[in-house]
Amino acid sequence: MSKNNPSNKFSHHTFSLFDAEFNDPASHLCxxxxxxxxxxxFTQLQAHSKDKIVIDFGAGTGILGLYAGIQGAKEVWFIENQLNLHEVIHDLAKKNKLKKYHVVGDFTQIPKDLDVGVIVSETLGDTGIERNYTYLYSQLIARYPTAICIPDALDIYYSGCYVKEVDIENEYLKNFPVNLESRYLYPFPGMRPTRLEGIEVKDNLLFEFNLRRYPTGRDIRKIVELKKDPKDNFLSFYWKAKCNGEVFATNTPARSKDNFNHWQQLGLKMPDDKTLGVRVDHLQGPFVLCGNPHPDFINNPEKFDNQNFEPMEFKFNDEKPKESGFIHWTT
Ligand SMILES: C[S@@+](CC[C@H](N)C(=O)[O-])C[C@H]1O[C@@H](n2cnc3c(N)ncnc32)[C@H](O)[C@@H]1O
Structure with a gap:
């Protein structure tokens, strides 16, 4: 795939930062x-869209639904809750000559008896689970059991790996003029987002999510025995998204360097603990990890969460863009 890939020319900085909310079109360009x-x-949409009714959930700028239209979809429903993006979708629908389409803010606005053939959604945040949005996607696809779903499954992996930067960082911190050996900082500063590419991994499966039968309950917890290769210095978490058993998107650290990668992985310097408790909040997103997990982590999750976990705030933006905020060129 990377053969004719022009995106290796993009930098990981300046124009390619993704630090805004989804209401900012710049985050979509990224x-x-x-x-x-x-x-x-696109490969999945090309295989499945022709003559189908397609739902693009979390449409953003609408590129996935628009591509389905280019591939012969007979009707496209765009769902996007950042209402300021609706204008972008209408604009691009016109430019891409999409004839039959609808743009709505909430999936409950789609008729339940619609003969939906394909549901596509880029629900894939850095940790696979994107806030409550992955959960809502699973509810949407449950309403149309015969539709092809892109994705229909999400596998989350962990792997020890060797990252040169970690050794360089260790050396730097060890020799720093101020003693930094606090457990909060060094050598175990906790989970952090990274952007790893071209790194060898071992693909240990952590959780398998069948998005058509989404897990119930407050979260999923697991204790993993760490198989620590002496060469490894970093523990990385990443995912692979599948449709009909085929992996079509992933943020594995083994991804090619010849591609601009907008995703990150979560990871931490390889801890000395032999076991690690992993909790994934499948309703709101990321992981909580703990070395040598406290019994409360397993036996009294509520107590553990109250002490250790602050839920993320979910922002809904229904502001329309302000005309006065645009620069209009005079020609
Ligand atoms: C990762 S972006 C993907 C955008 C676009 N589909 C693409 O592939 O470029 C996710 C989009 O889903 C939207 N979104 C998140 N939660 C949503 C919800 N509950 N209903 C509708 N849209 C949602 C976000 O505002 C954002 O535009």
């Missing part, structure tokens, strides 16, 4: 620049 991500979805 996702568009991830060639492998787009091609992964």
């Amino acid at each position: 996702m568009i620049k991830d060639y492998e991500r787009c091609q992964g979805f």
